Amino acid sequence: MTDPRPFASHRVQVYYEDTDLSGAVYHANYLKYCERAREHLIGPQELAKLYNDHGIGFVVYRAELTYRKSAMLADLLDVRTRIHVESRYRAIFHQDIHRLPDDAQPIVNVLIHLVCVDQNQQLVPLPDWVYQGLKDLPSP
Amino acid sequence: MTDPRPFASHRVQVYYEDTDLSGAVYHANYLKYCERAREHLIGPQELAKLYNDHGIGFVVYRAELTYRKSAMLADLLDVRTRIHVESRYRAIFHQDIHRLPDDAQPIVNVLIHLVCVDQNQQLVPLPDWVYQGLKDLPSP
Amino acid sequence: MTDPRPFASHRVQVYYEDTDLSGAVYHANYLKYCERAREHLIGPQELAKLYNDHGIGFVVYRAELTYRKSAMLADLLDVRTRIHVESRYRAIFHQDIHRLPDDAQPIVNVLIHLVCVDQNQQLVPLPDWVYQGLKDLPSP
Amino acid sequence: MTDPRPFASHRVQVYYEDTDLSGAVYHANYLKYCERAREHLIGPQELAKLYNDHGIGFVVYRAELTYRKSAMLADLLDVRTRIHVESRYRAIFHQDIHRLPDDAQPIVNVLIHLVCVDQNQQLVPLPDWVYQGLKDLPSP
Numbered sequence: 176m177t178d179p180r181p182f183a184s185h186r187v188q189v190y191y192e193d194t195d196l197s198g199a200v201y202h203a204n205y206l207k208y209c210e211r212a213r214e215h216l217i218g219p220q221e222l223a224k225l226y227n228d229h230g231i232g233f234v235v236y237r238a239e240l241t242y243r244k245s246a247m248l249a250d251l252l253d254v255r256t257r258i259h260v261e262s263r264y265r266a267i268f269h270q271d272i273h274r275l276p277d278d279a280q281p282i283v284n285v286l287i288h289l290v291c292v293d294q295n296q297q298l299v300p301l302p303d304w305v306y307q308g309l310k311d312l313p314s315p
Numbered sequence: 316m317t318d319p320r321p322f323a324s325h326r327v328q329v330y331y332e333d334t335d336l337s338g339a340v341y342h343a344n345y346l347k348y349c350e351r352a353r354e355h356l357i358g359p360q361e362l363a364k365l366y367n368d369h370g371i372g373f374v375v376y377r378a379e380l381t382y383r384k385s386a387m388l389a390d391l392l393d394v395r396t397r398i399h400v401e402s403r404y405r406a407i408f409h410q411d412i413h414r415l416p417d418d419a420q421p422i423v424n425v426l427i428h429l430v431c432v433d434q435n436q437q438l439v440p441l442p443d444w445v446y447q448g449l450k451d452l453p454s455p
Numbered sequence: 456m457t458d459p460r461p462f463a464s465h466r467v468q469v470y471y472e473d474t475d476l477s478g479a480v481y482h483a484n485y486l487k488y489c490e491r492a493r494e495h496l497i498g499p500q501e502l503a504k505l506y507n508d509h510g511i512g513f514v515v516y517r518a519e520l521t522y523r524k525s526a527m528l529a530d531l532l533d534v535r536t537r538i539h540v541e542s543r544y545r546a547i548f549h550q551d552i553h554r555l556p557d558d559a560q561p562i563v564n565v566l567i568h569l570v571c572v573d574q575n576q577q578l579v580p581l582p583d584w585v586y587q588g589l590k591d592l593p594s595p
Numbered sequence: 596m597t598d599p600r601p602f603a604s605h606r607v608q609v610y611y612e613d614t615d616l617s618g619a620v621y622h623a624n625y626l627k628y629c630e631r632a633r634e635h636l637i638g639p640q641e642l643a644k645l646y647n648d649h650g651i652g653f654v655v656y657r658a659e660l661t662y663r664k665s666a667m668l669a670d671l672l673d674v675r676t677r678i679h680v681e682s683r684y685r686a687i688f689h690q691d692i693h694r695l696p697d698d699a700q701p702i703v704n705v706l707i708h709l710v711c712v713d714q715n716q717q718l719v720p721l722p723d724w725v726y727q728g729l730k731d732l733p734s735p
Binding site for chain 4: 343350366384
């Protein structure tokens with residue numbers, strides 16, 4: 176049964192570089208896929224400007240991954256993101272990775288706690304437009 | 316002046332994962348971008364089938380890279396590929412990486428010599444449909 | 456205060472390739488460091504033989520990471536592993552990453568659930584010598 | 596026949612993370628191995644200080660790789676470096692990667708042209724102690 180809740184979608188093609196000798200995607204790479212999806216939600220240009228002009232960066236504070244099935248070379252994946260903005264300081268991304276065209280069962284479930292830090296690696300609130308923007312995205 | 320010769324195009328978005336502490340793309344990653352472009356030229360599904368069903372894989376025999384400028388976070392790149400099929404055994408990919416929207420000057424020039432090997436890592440001819448397909452693509 | 460429990464130690468040097476534009480180690484790379492430590496516990500040669508001769512591979516079923524501080528270029532890290540062999544089918548690796556020479560506080564805590572699969576990605580028991588070997592290592 | 600010229604040695608263990616579905620090391624990763632070797636020649640701490648305190652970084656201007664054989668999981672490699680300091684502005688690293696214990700034939704030959712840039716990505720001379728230090732290392 177397909178999960179009926181809305182989500183933000185990001186497609187990922189699996190290439191040679193992603194696999195290891197088992198033929199499946201190397202387990203650390205799913206973290207990369209999830210970050211690509213998050214970068215598109217905030218906007219690559221906005222993210223770069225925030226860092227270059229204001230010294231503010233996003234940092235993963237906690238990550239949890241449950242690996243149910245393996246992605247293989249040539250698979251087309253869909254990273255489906257829903258966001259819970261816990262506070263001014265922390266957003267929690269629920270990111271389910273599906274292998275297309277199968278909608279029903281995610282192959283990997285990822286939970287990412289994201290915070291913002293300044294140039295001195297000190298915690299700062301999420302910038303206002305990020306906070307509002309994330310609150311408007313599908314929630315878990 | 317824009318290079319007027321036709322090419323096969325593959326777009327690459329630069330993410331956090333691609334950069335190093337200099338802020339620029341880590342130098343080895345351009346090889347990944349070029350391989351992604353080559354995989355799309357042959358077809359990810361066809362590539363996977365060739366490997367899984369026939370034990371035939373593509374191997375880089377030689378790579379030459381000239382780094383002229385750096386790609387940065389959020390840049391959108393275009394890998395422009397032209398192919399010289401030197402023989403039944405070797406295809407040479409001329410891959411110029413441009414930072415969009417700048418068409419005129421590639422930031423990295425890459426030359427890749429590709430061969431095919433079987434499961435025992437022995438050289439085999441390029442499969443016929445690959446050989447013909449590559450010959451039909453833009454040449455340098 | 457230094458944690459007095461014994462552990463298996465694996466040193467990791469941080470290189471350019473490990474960092475991202477923030478200057479810190481990219482968050483997915485800590486999973487690589489932990490896997491290197493696990494490979495040395497089982498033995499790289501033994502691991503390769505198990506896979507090549509018996510088609511048995513190790514698969515991460517679940518990973519949890521808590522990022523407390525960042526590792527930077529030139530840091531020397533120590534991955535400290537303790538193992539709880541939960542059953543014939545699952546080993547749980549508690550891997551604390553320290554930045555040397557600081558012994559007291561890990562910068563990243565990692566928990567890895569490892570299982571074994573055969574060539575068809577079906578769950579199989581841990582090979583006997585692996586099971587016994589892991590039970591003899593420091594426990595959490 | 597073993598190459599009798601002296602070299603600077605750097606050992607690399609091949610892990611799961613390094614391989615792709617062919618079972619061999621992914622072709623871009625040899626560039627990482629060579630950079631690790633170069634970082635140890637200059638010194639990881641010195642490299643970090645040069646960057647953090649003086650804004651000076653090392654940039655690969657050109658790379659040439661010839662892949663003769665494949666490295667596999669659990670292989671122990673030796674990156675053997677000889678350096679030609681071409682001018683105050685450029686050092687050329689000849690890096691032959693051997694699979695131990697085989698001394699005679701490198702599996703990959705790498706040539707790296709290295710330059711220094713400041714924070715604005717402008718070419719600067721190699722710092723004096725780097726220039727002198729590299730000149731004292733084995734030459735090709």
